Amino acid sequence: MRPNPLLIPTEPPVSTVCRLALVSVNQTPLAWRENERNILQALSEAQQQVADIIIFPEMSVTGYGLEDILFYPQLLENVENLLRNILPQVGNQVVCLGFPFQFEGKLYNVAAVCFQGKIKGLMAKRTLANTGVYYEPRWFTPWPKGERKKCHILGEDIVIGDWILQIDGYRIGIEICEDAWANIESRPISYLSTLKPSLWINMSGSHFSPRKFLTRQQMVAGSSRYCNGTYVYVNLLGNESGRLIFDGGNLVAQDGILKHKGSRFNFQTSVVDSVDVALPERQPLKKSAKVIHITDFHFKQAKGFAPKPITNFEGESIYEEMTYAVALGLFNLLSKTKQKGFVISLSGGIDSSALLIFCHFMIMHGCNLLGMAGFCKAISHRPVGSLKELTQSLITTIFQATENSSPTSQQLAAALAEEVKSTHFDWNISKIVEMYHDLVAQAMGIQLNWNEHDIALQNIQARVRSPGVWMVANLKGALLLSTSNRSEAAVGYCTMDGDTSGVFAPLAGVSKQRLIRWLGWLQSHEWGRAYPSLKEILRQRPSAQLRPGLEQFDEDDLMPYEILEWLEEHVLLHHYSPIIVKEKIQEDFMALPHEQLMGWVDTFYKLWRTSQWKRERLAPAFHLDTFSVDPKTYLRFPIFSGSGE
Structure with a gap:
């Protein structure tokens, strides 16, 4: 893919153009050779496009959907072996990779900043996803806000924790997926803002659901406005391991304006979006324990074009x-x-x-x-x-x-x-x-x-x-x-x-x-x-x-499918009680007889309660909506239960 340069503002004065390579990869748990090949192929493509910073998504080395494989020590050995094969290919570009890392007996979801064949620092995820289809606290530990420690990986002693990267006089911050959806006070973009990063990166693993891409665009644009700079979002791609479908759709925003939307639902194993962004002048930061310096890095100052800014947050129809x-x-x-x-x-x-x-x-x-x-x-x-x-x-x-x-x-x-x-x-x-x-x-x-x-x-x-x-x-x-x-x-x-x-x-x-x-x-x-x-x-x-x-x-055996869908949403997604459901359904379907509506509500609750054993045996399904009835990954319910009376 050819670079897609961005419109570079003339004010304030611009000192540096940074070429970003946003990489979406379609990985598979335990497919080590394929995963390594996907990363190296994307890395080579980004290097050919003269990228300064190459950003892979969250858990990009292993794939996100590892589930309880994360409990096995052999996994961490395989991760290190794969990193030994990847790192020699990292040259004079800053490369961000994601993988699981064990430290002091606990497992963390980390982003590694790599340069010239070595890992320079690890940023650990602070806010773990624990809603819907996500159960990260089952495996990972959240990193304590503001902490930095020394750790050992691949023969090197490096920093793990909360820090800012400084390269060629510019500062870069990293958030990992759910970090961006936390309360603003808990976000690194907030509590590390005094260090004034020019660029924020979000390495994400966000699965598809309807209109979610629109929500991401709003978050990215809002984050860039908040940090008064550039915010970059890089997402996983593909049906990694069965149920979740990652749609890609990498994003870049500057000062509240969306500048780049990458392709979604691509069938390639990796997609590289090269994007030029303008980094405004900043004063070099004095030495700080919160900053990791890469002194040998210099921006290549690749020149580019200026396409029209993206003025809306639209995507495909539902x-x-x-x-x-x-x-x-x-x-x-x-x-x-x-x-x-x-x-x-x-x-x-x-x-x-x-x-x-x-x-x-x-x-x-x-x-x-x-x-x-x-x-x-x-x-x-x-x-x-x-x-x-x-x-x-x-x-x-x-x-x-x-x-x-x-x-x-x-x-x-x-x-x-x-x-x-x-x-x-x-x-x-x-x-x-x-x-x-x-x-x-x-x-x-x-x-x-x-x-x-x-x-x-x-x-x-x-x-x-x-x-x-x-x-x-x-x-x-x-x-x-x-x-x-x-x-x-x-x-x-x-x-x-x-x-x-x-x-x-x-x-x-x-x-x-x-x-x-x-x-x-x-x-x-x-x-x-x-x-x-x-x-x-x-x-x-x-x-x-x-x-x-x-x-x-x-519909004669059950109820109209429109009513059934309404009940699915209000009972299973919003968790309304039977009393509230009966009040709301009358408001939304005033033209239908009261007794008929009440009968359908009672029928739904009875059939839902007595059918859990069936749902336990259904074949796995794609997650295609904001909620599902999958008892293994979304909605758990007793196999047998009382009527609730």
């Missing part, structure tokens, strides 16, 4: 963001597991249709970004001659009819599969369902009927669909994807070992209503032209199609 995020997540699901594609049980309904389109978009977008040959290489796939051949190889869809399946659903599934060009199978499982009916009825000595055995007769149809798709996935060496969504997980409207079957549930972090809105948005977008069947798919009311001779609709 649905466009989600499209790119899921595509990146699916891409890394393939590239990092080395599996040979995806298998989807395609019903012709909202969830499976949305999942199929996401998979198809991932292939098209990946080929557009990397070229078809580059995309195939990235996912360890043999070379192919056409997009159609690639799609047929990577995506297998299966429609499994029973006597209760709608011909319309069967036709829509076939139509969408043809539009996508997936390998599509259409088979009937009615005889297998009937065989189980006879087997169980004879063994138990009962006559099965829909009046007495409704749930069992519905569930066996869903469960019989599971072995066939699993077998196809095994034979193809592919990943079976579950079509679950968050709304159905919240109320347990799913069949365990049936429609929940799969290695991964990409959309289980998204409400059903949002998926419906996303498909509607897609239909109106130019991307939607590739899927003419979408119009008719959206016209169909969601239905499990498991009961005979009746129109069975999900």
